[in-house]
Amino acid sequence: MNRQPRHIVVVGHGMVGARFVEEVARRDPDGERVRLTVVGAEPGVPYNRILLPDLLNGRLEEADLALASVASTAVEARSGVSATALDTAGRSVRLDDGSTLGYDELVLATGAQAAFPPVSGLTRDDGTPAAGVTALRDLADCRRLMELTGPGSPVVVLGGGVLGLEAARALTERGVRVSLVESSPWLMRRQLDRAAARILGARFTALGVSVHSWRVAARWIPGTGLELDDGRVLPGDALVVTAGVRPRTGLAEAAGIAVDHGVVVDDLLTTSDPRVHAIGDCARHPSGGGGLVQPGWEQAAVLADLLTGTAPEARYRGTRPVTRLKAEGIxxxxxxxxxxxxxxxxxxxxxxxxxxxxxxxxxxxxxxxxxxxxxxxxxxxxxxxxxxxxxxxxxxxxxxxxxGRTAPEPGPDGAGPALVCRCNGVDRDRLEGAWLDGARTREAVAERTRATTGCGGCTRDVDALLAAWNQGSPAAV
Amino acid sequence: MTATHCPYCALQCAMRVEPTPDGGYTTRPAPFPTNRGGLCRKGWSAGELLSAPDRLTSPLLRPRKDAELRPVDWGTALDHVASRLRGLRGSHGADAVAVFGGGGLTNEKSYLLGKFARTALGTSQIDYNGRFCMSSAAAAGMRAFGLDRGLPFPVTDLAGAETILLAGANVAETMPPLMGHLSGARLVVVDPRRSATAEHALANGGLHLAPRPGTDLALALGLLHAAREQGLLDDDYIAERTTGFAETWAHAAAWWPEQAERATGVPAADIRAAARLLGAASGAYILSGRGTEQHAKGTDTVSAWINLALALGLPGRRGSGYGCLTGQGNGQGGREHGQKADQLPGYRRIDDPAAREHVAGVWGVEAADLPGPGRSAFELLDALGGADGPRALLLFGSNPVVSAPDAGRVRNRLSGLELLVVADFVLSETAAMADVVFPVTQWAEESGTMTNLEGRVLRRRRAVPPPPGVRSDLEVLHGLAVRLGRPAEAFPTDPDAVLAELRAASAGGAADYSGVTPERLEAGEALHWPCPEDGSTAPRLFLDSFAHPDGRARFVAVAHRDPAETTDTDYPLVATTGRLLAHYQSGAQTRRVGELAAAEPESYVEVHPDTAARSGLAEGDWARVRSRRGSAVARVRCRPDARLDTVFLPFHFAGDQRANLVTNPALDPTSRMPEFKVCAVRLEPEAPFQEEVSR
Structure with a gap:
């Protein structure tokens, strides 16, 4: 059992990469089985991207988004470093700081990047977003958007999917005037039918979002706004592009690993190279499931089972797709x-x-x-x-x-007379019997039945029954 | 007419025992802070226990394994046991003899039992059924606050609360008079079942959160997330009185309410509403019970509730706090004085050299001669009769054939013993298996002290004489100890003499009882421990500082994980177990009280009507509830408000109706608490079930 721990390199330290590290540490807390090096392109600690809208609306602060970190000598995390090339034959990955990491197993968790639709003026010549334009994928995007917007300022959200709607709602909470443009016939086209989308659109309208479905954006005019194909211009100090994502597959593709709308993986989360694995938004499993965090987290758990050897029979067979909008009031x-x-x-x-x-x-x-x-x-x-x-x-x-609530029906054969004093198991019939036997006060009834002598919670009910009987009228309890 | 306290739960309601014209006894409530002059029907009918028709009045002995138990005199029984114990110890070592205690035993018995095991038997193999009740909450309380006392405040403080969250506690059934203290508050009840307590909450403007069994930890993390997101945390308190928040939050950050909803089934909107009710209240309490604690991750789950309480700034302040609702009558005192595998009197650790020196000094033995820590309760029971396990067991105040998890396996282990000795006042299901049974006194026939759920030490007073032939547990221990060569004065039979020794042994410990004197108890003083010799008492703990060296409470970062056993197509349902108003624990007492037996005569399985129908069952049918370990029979009781995936079984019944035939003995890594509250089962129709089948 004196085997050298295997070295796993994880490329990508986002929600899924960080979860993988956590899952490995839970199975192998002392690093006896594996040693991990995880490299992340973003500076700083990994964070919860799902909560970015909560930064926009001010509910949380940046520090609140940090993901749980693993304190272990078996885990080395390097931030602000990107992988630039993968040598599957030599089992090494080159980094942009000039160093090279050898691996026994490589895990790609590079995620996805925002896809910008071909709208005039969205990007500069070098492909970076134009003035006033931002995606909402990472912390840097979010900071940029917060700089660009303030209470009362107009903003256009381009893309009426889940992220666009969550961003629109968070921005209205921030006091921003939001217009939202969706090129499909209705909002959340992938998840909703038309009737639901219409009602959802009305809900957003009521919350102050100006919704424009089935409208194609024509041109971003910095300082002015977004021009639509019908010639209207929606005012905007900023444009948030939430029109879909593209898996980051470049590293794998260049290394000759099979890619088809994502790095292709099997139920073992292994790519066409047996030593290379992919999880999260960069991966493409036959079951689909892109764009949600849950599949990536479940994949992280399965891959941790496999690569630590703690559950070699583990397989990933897909995650049932559930989309839950995170928007105040909806x-x-x-x-x-x-x-x-x-x-x-x-x-x-x-x-x-x-x-x-x-x-x-x-x-x-x-x-x-x-x-x-x-x-x-x-x-x-x-x-x-x-x-x-x-x-x-x-x-x-x-x-x-x-x-959401089952109709509260009594049992078919009748559940018996209503229990009045639970502590002592006294029902209405026994109280009535005591009254018929001459017990006219709460004390007298308690002496015969023990009703009211537990927690006292039924005192009011017993008093009401007695009052009604004593007045000779049927009680309402 | 003698004032004493109820034989059952940790509320320890005050009552008077009065003779009846027909020679029996009856009980009446008496004024006391916990019960406010009330009693539930268990308390009202407790007098009947004193004239139980099958009361044991003579020791019983089984000469050979295949022979019947037959009455013998005390001398014969004690001699027999002592000689067998000496023989086993001589040939197999001290750890060949084990001791199992209970949370219903008085402080004096708990203390003397621990002393008996460590000095007269020299065995490390002692634990008790409190491991099945309190151990997760105790472990979590220790690590958060540095001290474990169920309620670190008087129960009467609860009456001033605006919101109380009950995590896995069905108070309306398990300690009814406590509801009187909760009536002014809005309740947030966390329970997979629509319990009587949950119904009360809903009827009075509160909330019922019904998580899938085994997901409470995710729910607690979701509540912390929701509280933070709504700006409800007490940042000043977190900064000044606690450590470790950042790491704890990092775990909660991954449980935004919609994510918690998916794991638990509790609507995100309800999670947010519950956080608001707690966080915006002028006085709020979080109280945990067995429902959230009896899991293989129970300690971490309680830590998650405590984390929530700390983040809201509740503990250590007047008018708010966290507490655990101790279950058994002396569940609090029983966990303080040395019947736990890892513990010495005064809530001291058995592996702490200073503690060993102190206690060895009081006992007049060498610290080096005291054994070290032994096996925890289930591990101990599971080891019985095995290759390295104990060959004899002495059992006091417990009925594990009914109350231990995976009861079928435990029964097998017990039957593999060379010697089983049980002290009880009736022939419980476990006593019926014994080689020797000692008939002992019960509550109103004996004196001693009990420590209730608020850490208050009470006087249990002898109200009636025990029947002829019956002796107290203290006398049994004395009789055995003397025969095993210990000095007679080291095992007093007078409870006050034992208390005097307990006071010295606990002095300076966390649970310091040195100021607890019979005189002060008689005078009715409210003595909440720590109660040192200087006469002070501590109704409210932590007001100035917590019990860690730095005075701060500790957040403990915890992560959610699945239950030890998950459902599959063969076992598609989750079973959870619990208690009913009419019964107490294994039912050995309450099943013998006519009124209570009539109210709940048999086991039932509470199930959604659709789930029942899918198994070919309808209201009133007998069902067999089957898990991977065994099966229990129970009468179907349909509840349309039940979760579709969850069935409930009360655990008070015997024979084939034992709920614990299906439960999972997976243990919490810290507390060694078994996972009573979640296991995978299926339902099957059971052919018309006849009583005589339940052997």
Missing amino acids: ELACLGEATAEENDTTHTVTICDAHAGRYAKLVVRDERVAGAILLGFPDAAAAIIQLYDQGAPVPADRISLLL
Whole structure:
């Protein structure tokens, strides 16, 4: 057992890379099995990118976004360093500080970068964002956006997907006047059906966001705003581009590793090179699942099982896609095949109340949740996500599932008379019996039945019953 | 008419025992801060225990393993046990004999039991059933505050609270009179079940958060995240009175409410609302119970609740705080005086050289002769009869055949012993397996002290004479110790004499009882430990500083993880276990009280009607609840407000109805607490079940 620990190099120290380090440290706390070197291109400690909107709205501060760090001599973290070339034959990776790291296993966790649509004026000649333009991918973007905006200033968000909507909502909380442009026919086109998107759009409008769906941006005019294809100009001191991402695959591609909209991996999270693995947004597993953090975190756990040898049978078989919008005042969850239509094998339940801004759609196949859209149904969202994640059968009463509370019906054979004093198991009938036997006061009833002599919580109910009986009228309790 | 305290839970309600015209006894409530003059039906009916028809009044002895138990006189029984113990020790060493105690034993018995094990038997193999109750909360309290006392404030302080979060505590059923202290507050009840306490919360403007069993830790992290995001943290308190917040937050940062929702099933909106109720209250408490503690990650889960309390600035201030609701009657005192594997009296550590010197001095032995730490409760039970395990077990105040996890396995281990000795007042399921049974006194027949959930030491007074033939546990220990060659005066049979020794042994320890005198107790003084000889007492701890050397409380960074056992297609449901109002612990006492047995005569499985229907079951049917370890039968009770993925079983019943036949003995790495509250099961229809089947 005196084996040298294997050296794993992790390229990318974002949410997934950091989670992988944490998962490895949990399985191998003393570094007996593996030694880790993790390199991150960004300066500083790894942080939680999901919470960037909370910086915009002021709920959190930068330091609050730091991810849990692993204090171990078996882990070396190097920040502000990028990998520039990968030599799979020599099993080494070259870094932009001129050094080279040899590895036994390499983990790519390079994530994705913002994709800028081909709109005139978005970028400079060197490909960097033009004046006033920013993505919202990392801390630097967020800082830049906060510098560009303040209360009352106009901002345009380009892209009405999850990130765009979360950014728009956070910016309105910051006091910013937000216009949002989506080139598809409706918001969150990948997750929502048209009816839900219409209600969601109205909710955002009510929160002060000017929503422009099915509108193509034509040109960014610095200092003025975003010109649309119909000639209108939306005023903007800044333009936030949230129009999709591209997996960062350059390193793998240049090394001859198979790439197809992401570094291709199998259930072992291994690429076409057996010593190179990929997890998170840079990876492409047959199950899909890009753009969400949950798949990357689950992949990190599986890969940690495999590379530490603690669970060699572990496999990654995909993550059920759940999108949960994080926006103050809007409760939206979308999961699975939410846009599926009713047919012989697929059943749907839909509740649509545009006036109240609520919409619920449940898609059921083989008695399992196949998909759902839940806008303004917080209880149902929580319950249905769990059924979906567990692959558990849905209850017979699907409407109640959507309403979030089961209809409180008494048992078919009657649950018996109502318990008044739980502490002493005294029901209404026994109290009435005591009264009929002549107990007219609370003390007398307590002497016979012990009601009110536990926690005292039923005193008011007992008094009310007695008052009613003593007055000769039926009691309402 | 004698004033004493209830035989059951840690509330230790005051009561008077009165004779009845037919020669029996009855009980009435008496004024006392914890029960405010009230009693639940267990307390009201406790008098019936004193005339239990199957009361043991003679020692029983089984001459051979295949023979029946038969009555013998005390001398014969004690001689037999002592001689067997001497023989086993001689041929296999001191650790061949083990001792198992209970959280219902008085302080004096707990203390003397530990002393008996360490000095008369010389064994390291002693632990107790409190390991199944309090150990996770105790471990988490120690690491956060440097001291573990269930409630570090009087229970009456709770009445002033605006919000109280109950994490895994069903107070309305398990300690009903305590509800009287909670009625003024809005309750946030964390429980996978819509319990009576949860219903009370909802009816009074509070919240019920129903996490999937095994996910409380993620919920607590989500609440901390939600509190921070809403600006509710007490930054000054965090800076001045605590250490370690940053690391703790780094874990909570990964549990934004929507993420916590996915793991727990608790709506993100409710997580935020609960954080607001707690964080914006002028007085708030977080109280934990077994529901959140009895897990293989129970210590970390309690740490997560304490972290939340610290971040909100609650502990160590008047009118707010964190506490754990101790369960057993002497669950608090029982964990302080040496019946734990790693402990000496006064809440001292057995591996601390100074503690060993002090206690050895009081006991008149060499510190070097005291054994070191032994196995924890389940590990001890699991080792019985094994190659390196104990060959004999002396058991006091516990019924592990019903109450231990994976009870089928524990029963097997017990049956592999060469000698099982049980002291009890009725033939409990475990006593029925014994080679020797000592009939002992019960609550109202004996004197001593108990320490209730608020760390207050109480007088248990003898109200009635024990039946002829019955002796106290102290007398049993004395009888054995003398036969094992210890001096008679080292094992007093008078409780006050034992208390005097306990006071000296605990002096200077964390749980210092040296100022607890019979006179002060008789005078009705409220003695909350530490109660040193100078006469001071400590109703509220931590007001000036916490018990760590730097005076600060410690945040402990904890991460969520899955339960030890997860569901799959064979075992698709989660089972959780708990208590009912009508019964107490293994039910050995309450199943013998007519009124209580009639109220809850048999085990049941609480289940959503759809989940029942999918297993071919309906209301009132008998079901078999099967896990990877065993199965229990229970009557189906449908609840439309139950979680679809969760079933509940009470653990008070015997034979085939033992809920612990299915529970998972996976242990918490720190506290060694078993995972009672979550295991994977399936439901099957059970052919019409007849009582005689339950052997």
